[in-house]
Amino acid sequence: MSDLKFSVQGESSSATQFIGKTRQFTLVVDEPQSLRGTDEDANPVEYILAGFAGCTNVIGHVVAKELGFTINNLKIEVSGELNPNRFLGTSNEERAGFKSITLSLIPDTDASIEVLAEWLQIVEERCPVKDNLQNNTPIKIAVEKEYNTI
């Protein structure tokens, strides 16, 4: 297959809330009150963790099929810790994002531990979100001033 493009377009509905559209879907991103938000949906880094879990779910099933075993159910837990001081502007001592991310895959399956170890290795190798979180990715951010057309 050739390259696929994915995109999200949206706008702020408040200083903490973003309403994004991607294809036919609406994704609302907010912050909890403890981070000065209105807490109407998950926050940006929770979106990142959900995307990572969703990615391992898809790849996990694809690879299980390739290896010839069945996953009856797959539980996934993912978490990370970050220090909010850089984000809040109170200190630059630590990085802004997650210091590390931990994900647990808990499949209900008859596959042996040995097969699951092989499965895990392939899942890790082929998950797009893991690649983008674990490794460097070029990012370009531009600002365009919106012209008032009154």
Next chain:
Amino acid sequence: MSDLKFSVQGESSSATQFIGKTRQFTLVVDEPQSLRGTDEDANPVEYILAGFAGCTNVIGHVVAKELGFTINNLKIEVSGELNPNRFLGTSNEERAGFKSITLSLIPDTDASIEVLAEWLQIVEERCPVKDNLQNNTPIKIAVEKEYNTI
């Protein structure tokens, strides 16, 4: 502030669909039919883009306040391209994730272009999601076999 922990827990509802919980919120991640999914919500990499946009929205407003200008509205567009062959298992030539990510901030504001350039620089420096996407982050994935307790 001390470190904050964020987490998502959930399980597969199909080979492509993951239903995650984070605090009081439910996040459904699926794949479009073109990627063999049931297309009931955004896909994993769209979640990543939405989280990135939401993060720049929050930081954008925080930093505007610090710099003393008002954002009446902030439009955000974010996109990235990836090659699905590694994910699908058809080729290992290219990386799994986004090759690059481009984000545009389009504020409706009276701030000058010079002030907006300073604003952008600070937003880039303090956005947790940008940090995790642009730079290396340690990731641990473990597999635990679920024991049937019949």
